[in-house]
Amino acid sequence: MTGTTYSAAEMMTVAAARALGNGDICFVGIGLPSAACNLARLTHAPHLTLVYESGTLETKPTVLPLSIGDGELCETALTTVSVPEMFQYWLQGGRISVGFLGGAQIDRFGNLNSTVIGPYDKPNVRLLGSGGVTEIATGCQRIYVVMRHNPRAFVETLAFVTSLGHGVTGRERRAMGLTTEGPVLVVTDLCTMTPDAETKEFEVVSLHPGITREQVRENTGWDVRFADHVVETSAPSAAELEALRDLNARTAKAHGTAATE
């Protein structure tokens, strides 16, 4: 496929969607993760199971929800359970294979901050808070993260660890006795990253078409590492782009606003 143009945001969503498979049971964060998860379901993974923390199990929304508890999620779900049941039986019970998250800030070990920038008691910026992520990060078998790549988001040191990745040294999960894998993939609008098998530090494994190592370095707040063999991410196919654009157009029409992503 040649000559098709696409945006960096579309590349990011498509690359994130490709990580999900038909067998996955995915706990979906709102915003970028929700777009990626639904794109996967509408393209290569029609049997992907999506659950949202509002208690909707096996939901198949035709448009992206604006909030985590839109009526669309409930109307298209196999069933809707209470929020305590969602967190007790389904998440804590170990029934979710993938948690797909975003966040305001991430560090090299995949720890996430969505709480504050600056001191907790005197924050420079008060962010939205944990929501479900604190326990999603440790309760799902593995975690995928999708975030826009810039130096304010990809930071050397987090102001606050809202949810655990691989900890401050990369070894905290095992020390705490956690059996879930933690973050195994970060997808951005520049590249995809996976953790080194030994150190658990995230390193770039693929660059999106046209993106240079220098651009990734400039947009990463730590001295970012590159894998021995960095490949080029496959550009979005015509089918992927069409499905994503249709989804965004349906969403914009339904909400009467521009699509969120």
Place this chain on the structure above:
Amino acid sequence: MSELTTLPDAISRFVRPGHRVALEGFTHLIPFAAGHEIIRQGISDLTLVRMTPDLLYDQMIGSGCARKLVFSWGGNPGIGTLHRFRDAVERGWPRPLEIEEHSHSAMAHAYAAGAAGMPCAVFRGYCGSDLAKVNPNVKFITCPFTGEELASVPAHRPDVSIIHAQKADRAGNVLLEGIVGVQKEAVLAARAAIVTVEEIVDRFEGLGTNAVILPSWTVHAIVAVPGGAHPSYAHGYYGRDNAFYVAWDAISRDRDGFRRWIQEHVMEARPETFQERARAAVATRSA
């Protein structure tokens, strides 16, 4: 036994200054009309409990109702930040706001523990999160059977819980449908519960055997407030007024604009206004 009454009466009888009050509803069925009545009555010094303080608590915090907020996610869903909440936390306006911050899982477990009459909730949580360092109400205990370290938080026991539901019947039982959130737990955990409903029917018809019903003897006051969840939604009645959530960002951005909006749309309004608002939102949606 639940009693059918008016909103001003229910709020003035059950909600007192200094109370710990939970207004619940997870995106769906948020009891806006009841929250506005609390603002109108000028009830202050409240500890407000809610998993997702969104527009309603932004309005209550900006109006000076709250001394403390217990929560797990504070934002305008799909839009961004809550300006009144941030102004209170970052600059102490209109009064300083103490916060007790949790995760969703902790809040959900705390409500369930309250409903079960337990002193605390025990769950697998807060692993490696700094929330455990800044919230003294997060503790860790050791499972006496396996030795696993588990998180514990105090059970939620609100003085009053307030929810909005689709229907009550003449006997005072309450029916909830759709995304039911933590409302059942919030009601059962509370010392008193107020429920606003879209309508009161002679009897519930055509229900499955496992419908979410709160028996009349778990609820203290029931008030018919059609549209009472606007701008959130009531499954089967009206959709979410997304345009209002978008508009709130500009309305709430500065203190004067916010005060003008509260004066016009809360202080000079009545519970009956909600029916028109929900209808207008539905009309706009289908236009």
